[in-house]
Amino acid sequence: MNHREPMPLHLFVTGTDTGAGKTVVSLLLLKVLHGRGHMPRYFKPLQTGCISPSDADSDARFIHNYHEPLRNIAPEHSTGLCFKSPKAPLYAARDEGRGIEAETVLRRLASLRREKAPLVAEGAGGLLVPVTPHATVIDIIEQSGMRPVLVARTGLGTINHTLLSLEVLRLRNIKPAGIVFVEARDEPTPAAMIQENMDAVSAFSGISVSGVVPHISDFHSPPRQALAVVERLVDGML
Template sequence: MSLRLVVTGTDTGIGKTVFAAGLTAALGASYWKPVQSGLEEETDSETVARLALLPAERVIPEAWRLKTPASPHLAAELDGVTIDPDALNPPDVAGPLVIEGAGGLLVPLTRSVLTIDVFARWGLPVVLVARTGLGTINHTLLSIEALRARRIPIAGVAFVGEAHPDNPLVIAEFSGAAVLGRLPVLHELTPQRLADAFAASFDLSSLKR
């Protein structure tokens, strides 16, 4: 079976979607965002398609598109729809697949199901995206504990932001999780700049084994 990876984050707004775009392009993968909350601005699927230069057939349509930019459980309620977590299953595609979750691991999809519950059912390896700066040690170690408590395989931790060398070192020492690399802040974010920075920042050989 082709490589399938889940990309999740320690928080929202930390660069997870930009990382997912870089990863999708580097792997020559298809991309799927199961649940999208907020449609007024560019969606995550649109951002990844633009930054990874993906043809339409490699962007899998979202299972749920919710208007309100809020936690999926609340956005669905405000939109008058019901998310069925059991209906969320990775699509069959030719080649690798990158799946991007909504926000962090404990984001509710419904009043009774968290995002991490769906990841546990899938059993796919997870790449955890974390910020580099203050607060990342606590958030990242807690996220790793949550993944391990549910026996979800961890492919590694990817950092996004300015260099803070001690933080990834401490996280690796306490957790034993692999640090995949660090994507720097790209003030001019174009497909080529992202591809170049990603190639210079990450060694994906461990993900492909």
């Protein structure tokens, strides 16, 4: 069976909050797309809270460590701007006497999109995180033309956070590629609550959650259940 998509998928992974699981979902997307015969690119336009793209706290380093095709490539190739302070990009840049030009970010995304391969870009924090004095993450998504993948936690509060994020996207006429819940490692959510949260998001937004990514102990070989969640999201775009 041929699983190749007719057109490259260009996805922008964003979250309902910082630490929701965007990097994990980005890794799963790369693995699923690679398993279907593609050579997807990963790009982190704005990284905060790390000294360099090769730092232990770098999202790009995590991706390169656990996605085989990128393992021998320096994380700098998948990172745009990097700032030390764990803050919104606008303020992390200010701490270093630097600024961010939205057009620079958009040009890099446009360049990567012109390549004949899927692109998985990962944002910083949530949709309304400030990037410049006049632009937030959702402005970058909107102007880039990429489809957002919304990542949310499974537990208490996620209904509100997820529906608020979906409402912001709706007001911009941006249709998300899908929604993925990610289970926190040290705060397991009861199965009944997870189902209620998924049902509420679907009922009030009209968009179903693709599934729940469970805790992953080996990122080199994620469990089938985790990969299946992302496969459903990808299949839903075809």
